[in-house]
Amino acid sequence: MSTTEQPTAEQHVDREPSATVTLRPTGDDEITLTAESYGMAPARVAYGLRMAADTFDVRARAAGDEPIPYGPAAKQRAEVETLRARVAELETETAALQRDKEHVAQAAEARVNGTARRLAEQITALGKARGWSTWAADYIHPEREFVDTGEQAATDDPRPRIEIDLEQPAEPERVEERPAVPTVVDCAHGYGLMRDSCPGCDHETETPHDADPVTIRPTWAKRNMRRCRRCGCVPSHPIHRAPKAQP
Ligand SMILES: [Zn+2]
Ligand SMILES: [Zn+2]
Structure with missing residues (x-):
C-alpha cells in the first residue's frame, strides 16, 4: 500500500477539532491515503483510525472477505x-x-x-x-x-x-x-637371431664363450625360446663355457 501522509495543517482556532482520512483506490489493489487533522493529538487520531480499521475488518468478513494482512x-x-x-x-x-x-x-x-x-x-x-x-x-x-x-x-x-x-x-x-616377449631380437653381431644367417654367430658356434641368453618368440614359434645372442644356440649347449642357470 502506498501511503501519502500530509502534515497536520495549521490549527485554526475557529474550527472544531476533527480529523479526515481520504482513501482512493489505485489500479493494482493499492490505495492512496490522505489524512488531515485539526486540533487533535496525533495519538488520538491514530487510535481512531485503528478503530475504524477494526470496523471495516468486521464489514469485510461480513461480506465474505478476509481482511488484508497488515x-x-x-x-x-x-x-x-x-x-x-x-x-x-x-x-x-x-x-x-x-x-x-x-x-x-x-x-x-x-x-x-x-x-x-x-x-x-x-x-x-x-x-x-x-x-x-x-x-x-x-x-x-x-x-x-x-x-x-x-x-x-x-x-x-x-x-x-x-x-x-x-x-x-x-x-x-x-x-x-604376460610380459611381452619380443618376436625379433638382434644377435650380438647385429643380425636377426633365429632369422638371418650370421657369420659372427657361425664363428662363435665353434668358439667356447659365455652364454648371453635372451627370450624370443619368433612369429612362427608356438612357445617362447631361450637362445644365446652370441651363437644362436640354446644356453645349455656345450660350447658355452659356464652356462648360467636359466631363470
Ligand atoms: Zn650373429
Ligand atoms: Zn652362445
Whole structure:
C-alpha cells in the first residue's frame, strides 16, 4: 500500500477539532491515503483510525472477505507461509530421493541377477561340454528352480562357493597378461637371431664363450625360446663355457 501522509495543517482556532482520512483506490489493489487533522493529538487520531480499521475488518468478513494482512503480524504470517512452502518443497525432494534410492537398489539387484545368470549359463555350457553336473548353475541362476539332489549331503555346506565380482560383471573374461616377449631380437653381431644367417654367430658356434641368453618368440614359434645372442644356440649347449642357470 502506498501511503501519502500530509502534515497536520495549521490549527485554526475557529474550527472544531476533527480529523479526515481520504482513501482512493489505485489500479493494482493499492490505495492512496490522505489524512488531515485539526486540533487533535496525533495519538488520538491514530487510535481512531485503528478503530475504524477494526470496523471495516468486521464489514469485510461480513461480506465474505478476509481482511488484508497488515503490520508485523502480517509479515510474520508471510514468513510462516514461506517456511511452509519450503517444507513442502523439501518433502517433495525427499520423496524424489527416496524413489531414486529404490531405483538404485533395483538396478543393483538387476545387475547381480544379470551376473548370476551369465555365470549360470557359462557353467551350464562348460558342464555340457565336459559332461559335468551343472546343478550349481541352477543354484545361482536367478530364474531357474534349484532342486537339491542331496549328492553332497555329507558336507556341512553342499552349496558351491561362487564369488560374484560386481566390479567387473559385464566385461569379457580377462586374459592373464604376460610380459611381452619380443618376436625379433638382434644377435650380438647385429643380425636377426633365429632369422638371418650370421657369420659372427657361425664363428662363435665353434668358439667356447659365455652364454648371453635372451627370450624370443619368433612369429612362427608356438612357445617362447631361450637362445644365446652370441651363437644362436640354446644356453645349455656345450660350447658355452659356464652356462648360467636359466631363470
Ligand atoms: Zn650373429
Ligand atoms: Zn652362445
